[in-house]
Amino acid sequence: MAGGRGATGMGDVAARIGELVRKCDRCGACLAVCPLYAQNGREIASPRGKIAVVRGLMDDGLAAVPALAETFRFCLLCRACTGSCPNKIPVAEIMIEARRYAAGQWGHPARHRVIAALLGNDVLLGLMAGVLRWTRNAKPPAGGPSASGAPASRGQIAYFQGCAMRLFFPAASRATVQLLKRTGGVVVPPGVCCGSPHLAYGMVDQALALARKNIERFAGADLVVTDCASCGSSLKEYGSRLAGDPRWADRALAFGRKVTGLSEYLFRAGYRPRGGLAAKVTYHDPCHLARGQGIRNEPRDLLRLAGDYVELPSAGRCCGGAGAFHLDYPAAAGGILRDKTADITRTGAAMVVTECPACLMQLGRGRRREHGEFEVRHISQVL
Ligand code: SF4
Ligand code: SF4
Incomplete structure (x- = not known):
């Protein structure tokens, strides 16, 4: 694998990916948290299934066919699986390299x-x-x-x-x-x-x-x-x-x-909102903030000071936006979004806040489609 030339040599990348995928002992601990596996229940959509495909290509002579590019693209890169994996296998990283390999073989979609x-x-x-x-x-x-x-x-x-x-x-x-x-x-x-x-x-x-x-x-x-x-x-x-x-x-x-x-x-600079936010507010964790950077408490602490805060169940579960994933796979992204919109509605919040433009777009889409009675705002607009 590794069909491109980056800062690291191709051989180094392939060796690193090989090492990572061989750590998978197929325990299945990642299945419960993968939003895509939750949607369709197919092994090939799961983190374990994706790793098995990469391992098959690298170690077991699996034939390289163009359909594999779809397998690699069908991932939100949300990193939820890595958090629950006992071996902390970075599936999103592996998928990025797998996509590079697929593009080297069959090109990028237009x-x-x-x-x-x-x-x-x-x-x-x-x-x-x-x-x-x-x-x-x-x-x-x-x-x-x-x-x-x-x-x-x-x-x-x-x-x-x-x-x-x-x-x-x-x-x-x-x-x-x-x-x-x-x-x-x-x-x-x-x-x-x-x-x-x-x-x-x-x-x-x-x-x-x-x-x-x-x-x-x-x-x-x-x-x-x-x-x-x-x-x-x-x-x-x-x-x-x-x-x-x-x-x-x-x-x-x-x-x-x-x-x-x-x-x-x-938060670190000591800024504290004065409060006075009239609406009951909840918060959606962007994958790249919560899991990508480990930032979960700061936005919540600031929002609690800003107004009447209520926690969103499964706040850390991806909203399905994932960059352009929702354009490539609208049905899967739509299913994830329906669940997210229902969760927001159940909180009774009049406003959902987040810190990512891709999430803002996706949550706004969910509000329109499901006729949600909540506003969607960037955190900068409420502090
Ligand atoms: S990164 Fe997210 S979508 Fe991709 S396999 Fe892991 S949990 Fe599933
Ligand atoms: S949790 Fe980790 S080791 Fe277990 S099947 Fe998933 S990727 Fe493999």
């Missing part, structure tokens, strides 16, 4: 190529953001003297505005900048896509190229704050992803250590 090209191109992304802003008559986020786009300089807190926040949630993005201003100065350097979508498509080399650009553009900042869970997880992992690249390893590690999620930063 939709993935288009999305990756758009998000990977500064100019196209800027144009699209401008058009969407014009249709909404919205303002770009203001962040102080450097908001016009200069790279961050030493001593600054820099806001990393991910693509989805920029394109689809400019109001939440502005609210983030206002919050950051209250805790000190903030600048908005011209970052590029964090590379998370490219990674999810198995386009590892493109993801690493974007990582190097961001490391350069945020080189001077003391702290890089993001209000997108997927970006945060991706940015924090630059160090491990570029560990095999001697020219970038140290810089990537240092960069990753400067990255913090919004609620994580606010």
